[in-house]
Amino acid sequence: MTDHTASAAALSADGMPLKRSLNRALRRQKLRAFVLIAPLLVFVLFTFLAPIGDMLFRSVENQIVSETLPRTVKALADWDPASDAPPGEAAFRALGHDLVIAVERKTHTRLGSRLNYEASGMSSLLRSTGRDVEDIGEDVSAALGALDPAWTEAATWVDLLADPAWIAEQAAWSASGNRSGEPAFRLSDTASSALPDTAEIYGSFARITQQENDRSPTRQDPWHLVAITLVEEITATPSAAQAFQGDHALRLAAIAQADLPATDFVAAFGASNDRWATPTPWAVIAMYSAPYTPGYFLNAVDLGKTPDGIAPRPVEEQVYILLFLRTMWLSLTITGLCLLLGYPVAWLLANLPSRQANLLMILVLLPFWTSLLVRTSAWKVLLQRQGVINDVLVWIGLISDDGRLVMINNQLGTIIAMTHILLPFMILPLYSVMKTIPGTYMRAAKSLGANDWSAFWRVYFPQSVPGIAAGSILVFILAIGYYITPELMGGARGVFISNRIAYHIGTSLNWGLAAALGTILLLVVLVLYWVYDRFVGVKNVKFG
Amino acid sequence: MAETGPLKLAGTDDFVVFDGVQKSYDGITLVVKDLNLSVPKGEFLTMLGPSGSGKTTCLMMLAGFETATSGEIRLKGRNINTVPPHKRGIGMVFQNYALFPHMSVAENLAFPLEVRKIGKSEREAKVQRALDMVQMGEFGGRRPAQLSGGQQQRIALARALVFEPELVLMDEPLGALDKQLREQMQFEITRIAHDLGITVVYVTHDQTEALTMSDRVAVFNDGRIQQLASPSDLYEHPANSFVAQFIGENNRLMGTVTRIDGGTCIVRLDSGDEIDAKPINVSKVGDRTQISIRPERVETNKDRFRQGAHTLQAEVLEFIYMGDIFRTRLRVAGHDDFVIKTRNAPDQIRHQPGTRIEVGWLPEDCRALDAPQGT
Incomplete structure (x- = not known):
């Protein structure tokens, strides 16, 4: 018989190191444990953590500006938003380009909504200018047509700028009689190198025409913008015409010689809306051009970015700090009321003979068996001006008919209904802790000379603190995120921050702000939890 | 009481x-x-x-x-x-x-x-x-x-x-x-x-x-x-x-008082044997009684029996060595749970199970008490 214990590394009976043997033996258990939690893990991951992560990401995400207005963002990079004058012509031109494309893609309204969160009026400005921007350069197109009627033909543009191979493919597709699946447009190499700006704009036009509008560029007149770009490009570099052959070279040379007037984008924007002549809209675009922005968070704490830095919003727009404070304050009040009302009940529960205690426990749990909405509505029935309580008070003559109490659609309504709804969450942890405090402690205290109050306060109460801690944190955290009850009971002055979050998610569709508010709420709860841990100690929390 | x-x-x-x-x-x-x-x-x-x-x-x-x-x-x-x-x-x-x-x-x-x-x-x-x-x-x-x-x-x-x-x-x-x-x-x-x-x-x-x-x-x-x-x-x-039974170890024998005479009485046990006892709360002839004897007051050494005292025959059922004392279980007057305790002394006899011995005690150690209800 070999002596395993004597060898340097402990071996199991089959000669494997004991550690490996043990790991192998435990692997099955670990695997089984993992398989058992896997469904929940997957569920939580996909339905809870991932959406929350996405939501948190939305609170800083701001790619819409740089995606919709790439040229403008680039042109504004050197411009100081704090300056008194609007940026130079290049920025107007870039915005003109971006807007034409955005209008075609119908993304300018979304951008308008986004920028409107930061400065009101941006949405209407972008809408109105979006309507006008397509007409900029109408005169250039007309002038080109006058110079050579060929410019009014869509085919001329295609022939000038498209890849010959694509033209052939397109012709073959067209001949086949297919209604869909036109080959994707490709620019010719000649055009791309000789007339890069024009080629780029036309490329955008062709892609959008094909993808967004489901039309063929061969049958669509290009945007006026293409014409403007071509005229400006060929006027600036007449030699570019030599890269082309035949009619194209002649036509381009004719444009260069015609000396057509350059388009004034500044004037065009000014004509569309005189606000473009002020720096304000430009500053908004410039400040929110980064792909990630603290704007939503600033907004959520009633601050805003101004050209001069971060500053408080106008007083009439400040709502969120007030809402946060109100949420905090009402939640604390509700927690305190729950403790006040729940403590004696929990004590009774823990100290009554089991028969009565069971009955009482059923009464405590009864609200759990009723829908939250039903309970809240019941409070509505009780508390409203023509409600049961007011009716009774009027009937017994305590108040006059026109002196009916206002107990709903204010903070009082929220406090009453939420205290009632959250009370069991206070009573149950209290009860389960009190259940473990033997009655002999009170007796001992009394035998040592303490009267009823000091026996309770110095001996019983300190031992019930873990229950108070557990109940309070439970109620407070539930209260701080409560939504339905404040919505139904609170009116305008009794709503919580969560109602505002819901409004931004469901009605104003400002998800970024909703996400920022939610993130702040989460952080506030975490900070409070930390403070609570410092002063009460989370290890003191006992749920039973 | x-x-x-x-x-x-x-x-x-x-x-x-x-x-x-x-x-x-x-x-x-x-x-x-x-x-x-x-x-x-x-x-x-x-x-x-x-x-x-x-x-x-x-x-x-x-x-x-x-x-x-x-x-x-x-x-x-x-x-x-x-x-x-x-x-x-x-x-x-x-x-x-x-x-x-x-x-x-x-x-x-x-x-x-x-x-x-x-x-x-x-x-x-x-x-x-x-x-x-x-x-x-x-x-x-x-x-x-x-x-x-x-x-x-x-x-x-x-x-x-x-x-x-x-x-x-x-x-x-x-x-x-x-x-x-x-x-x-x-x-x-x-x-x-x-x-x-x-x-x-x-x-x-x-x-x-x-x-x-x-x-x-x-x-x-x-x-x-x-x-x-x-x-x-x-x-x-x-x-x-109750007290006799509750305090300490106690041997019980049930019987009826046949004679009572001031400080002593004679009790006829249910087995027919008669013993001397000290009446405590029996008052008249014919009373049912429970005899109570402490295990350490039972004597097995004939030399120490008092003159004229009643003794009983006993059969040793079990001998337990407990270090400082010996504990011997006997059958006495039809009761199997009669226990005696003897000091572990060099001259002490260790009774082997199956042997027959004679047990006795001083009448004042043997107390005639009330019979518990239902006996």
Whole structure:
């Protein structure tokens, strides 16, 4: 018989190191444990953590500006938003380009909504200018047509700028009689190198025409913008015409010689809306051009970015700090009321003979068996001006008919209904802790000379603190995120921050702000939890 | 009901008095039936009895946690029926110590002094003195949970004594300790009680504890005191068959009184044998009786039998070697559970199972008691 214990590394009976043997033996258990939690893990991951992560990401995400207005963002990079004058012509031109494309893609309204969160009026400005921007350069197109009627033909543009191979493919597709699946447009190499700006704009036009509008560029007149770009490009570099052959070279040379007037984008924007002549809209675009922005968070704490830095919003727009404070304050009040009302009940529960205690426990749990909405509505029935309580008070003559109490659609309504709804969450942890405090402690205290109050306060109460801690944190955290009850009971002055979050998610569709508010709420709860841990100690929390 | 202990006349030196006290929880049955008891100052009185005998209820009534249904409880001549517990000034040690878990040992001890508004320096001195008294002087800063059972017990004792009560109640304080510790604490509690001259009312169901610690023991059963006597009286002169059976080991033989003559009587056992006994609570010829003989008072050495005493034939069933003593089980007069105990001495015979021997005893060690109901 070999002596395993004597060898340097402990071996199991089959000669494997004991550690490996043990790991192998435990692997099955670990695997089984993992398989058992896997469904929940997957569920939580996909339905809870991932959406929350996405939501948190939305609170800083701001790619819409740089995606919709790439040229403008680039042109504004050197411009100081704090300056008194609007940026130079290049920025107007870039915005003109971006807007034409955005209008075609119908993304300018979304951008308008986004920028409107930061400065009101941006949405209407972008809408109105979006309507006008397509007409900029109408005169250039007309002038080109006058110079050579060929410019009014869509085919001329295609022939000038498209890849010959694509033209052939397109012709073959067209001949086949297919209604869909036109080959994707490709620019010719000649055009791309000789007339890069024009080629780029036309490329955008062709892609959008094909993808967004489901039309063929061969049958669509290009945007006026293409014409403007071509005229400006060929006027600036007449030699570019030599890269082309035949009619194209002649036509381009004719444009260069015609000396057509350059388009004034500044004037065009000014004509569309005189606000473009002020720096304000430009500053908004410039400040929110980064792909990630603290704007939503600033907004959520009633601050805003101004050209001069971060500053408080106008007083009439400040709502969120007030809402946060109100949420905090009402939640604390509700927690305190729950403790006040729940403590004696929990004590009774823990100290009554089991028969009565069971009955009482059923009464405590009864609200759990009723829908939250039903309970809240019941409070509505009780508390409203023509409600049961007011009716009774009027009937017994305590108040006059026109002196009916206002107990709903204010903070009082929220406090009453939420205290009632959250009370069991206070009573149950209290009860389960009190259940473990033997009655002999009170007796001992009394035998040592303490009267009823000091026996309770110095001996019983300190031992019930873990229950108070557990109940309070439970109620407070539930209260701080409560939504339905404040919505139904609170009116305008009794709503919580969560109602505002819901409004931004469901009605104003400002998800970024909703996400920022939610993130702040989460952080506030975490900070409070930390403070609570410092002063009460989370290890003191006992749920039973 | 009989009291063989020294009768005390009601007077000013009766420190604690139960006067016709009755207690009922449900209004149907009495848990304590007509309790009369007086405890002089400085006495260590133990209430001993099986569970449900009413002893703890009596203690709780004295402490003030239960109210007497009728009758009067007096402390130093004053009726305390309506005095709330915290004004009675009675120290109490609880079964599970009831040390406050959220306070340190010193804070636990300071608690009764604080509620009495005693100044800080005096408080600290008293706490230290009390801790020293139970040899726990170093443990003031600990939490109760950091102490062993025996240490907690000492602290509970110190806490009950720190405010210098004249009367201390103890409710099975040693129940949770192991045997060795229990014996040590028994000694310690009596020492402290006598040193301080306090009056102690002690509740236990452990007869050894009661016998070793008390000045007097009140044996409770069925809501009544069955006997109130000193430990030696209780053991050697049990007043009735319950006490004889409950205290110590006891051999029982059932029989009928055939002759009664002052200090002795003749009992015919159910087996037909006749023996001499001392009548305790049989009064006339024909009474059913339970004979009670302590195992260590049974003699097997013929030389030591008294002249003319009745002896009985016995068959050895079992011999158990227990170190300091031998325990021999016999069949005597039809009873299989007759036990004798003999000292492990060099000349002592070790009876082998199956042998037949003769057993006898002094008539005064053989007491004719009332027959329990149904026998």
